[in-house]
Amino acid sequence: xxxxxxxxxxxxxxxxxxxxxxxxxxxxxxxxxxxxxxxxxxxxxxxxxxxxxxxxxxxxxxxxxxxxxxxxxxxxxxxxxxxxxxxxxxxxxxxxxxxxxxxxxxxxxxxxxxxxxxxxxxxxxxxxxxxxxxxxxxxxxxxxxxxxxxxxxxxxxxxxxxxxxxxxxxxxxxxxxxxxxxxxxxxxxxxxxxxxxxxxxxxxxxxxxxxxxxxxxxxxxxxxxxxxxxxxxxxxxxxxxxxxx
Numbered sequence: 001x002x003x004x005x006x007x008x009x010x011x012x013x014x015x016x017x018x019x020x021x022x023x024x025x026x027x028x029x030x031x032x033x034x035x036x037x038x039x040x041x042x043x044x045x046x047x048x049x050x051x052x053x054x055x056x057x058x059x060x061x062x063x064x065x066x067x068x069x070x071x072x073x074x075x076x077x078x079x080x081x082x083x084x085x086x087x088x089x090x091x092x093x094x095x096x097x098x099x100x101x102x103x104x105x106x107x108x109x110x111x112x113x114x115x116x117x118x119x120x121x122x123x124x125x126x127x128x129x130x131x132x133x134x135x136x137x138x139x140x141x142x143x144x145x146x147x148x149x150x151x152x153x154x155x156x157x158x159x160x161x162x163x164x165x166x167x168x169x170x171x172x173x174x175x176x177x178x179x180x181x182x183x184x185x186x187x188x189x190x191x192x193x194x195x196x197x198x199x200x201x202x203x204x205x206x207x208x209x210x211x212x213x214x215x216x217x218x219x220x221x222x223x224x225x226x227x228x229x230x231x232x233x234x235x236x237x238x239x240x241x242x243x244x245x
Contacts, residue, residue, distance in 0.1 A: 007084065010220070010224070011225075014220070014221045015221075018214065018217060021210065021213065021214045022214060025211045027207075028207035029204070029211065032203035032204035033054075035203055036051055036201075036204060039196075040200045046114065049113050053201065055106050055204070056102075056110055058204050058208035059100075059103040061205060062209065063132075064131070066093075066095060066212065067131060067163070067166060069088070069089075069096075070138070071163040073086070073156075073159075074160050078156050078157070084220070086148065086151075087220050089155065089156065089159065091216055091219035091220040091222075092216055093135055093138045094219070096135055097132060097139065099212070100128065100131055103128060104125075104129065104132060122178045123168075123173070123178045124178055124180035125180065130165050131165055131166075134158075134162040134165065138155050138158060148227055185198070185201070
């Protein structure tokens with residue numbers, strides 16, 4: 001793991017792993033989509049609309065996972081000064097924002113037939129919206145500050161402050177009276193979902209997770225190369241200025 005702190009070695013690892021990981025993404029996603037839309041039965045209460053769950057729930061899980069990853073990377077930036085910590089955080093932000101957006105949209109589509117409205121200021125929905133805004137704020141902060149080191153430290157502070165929202169999302173249905181249903185998969189007494197629905201849900205979650213990891217590695221590689229190009233351009237400008245002087 002220490003050796004992976006070297007960006008060159010990390011790039012070499014990504015080049016070797018990415019093609020294999022691509023296959024690991026396709027297999028569970030195709031299997032999950034088939035199980036979700038052709039094998040899983042309609043819910044006895046929700047009917048065919050329950051199929052939205054197979055996209056909504058994995059997207060919501062990965063929205064929280066992405067921000068947790070950013071918060072851990074923020075510690076790496078501020079405390080351990082890990083060379084790739086800020087790269088990992090910056091690369092994860094757009095991916096996490098996308099999964100959060102998918103979770104919000106699919107949740108609204110699922111809420112319309114269940115609740116009679118696309119949106120309510122429910123604690124779970126509102127905290128997920130706050131998560132999306134946090135993602136956008138981090139992305140904007142990285143874009144606003146040109147120097148990567150300063151941008152990384154500022155974004156790390158914001159990420160750690162915003163991390164308090166993750167347990168709020170997770171436990172909001174337990175702390176407050178909300179329309180959103182409580183946890184039905186990750187429970188101490190076991191899942192409450194029927195196996196005919198739980199199996200495709202877990203397969204889809206595996207596919208979404210593999211997709212997140214693949215996209216994250218590719219985005220990290222792109223960010224490392226982008227910073228190298230920026231460093232070369234700055235060096236060229238400095239040499240040109242010295243030559244003209």
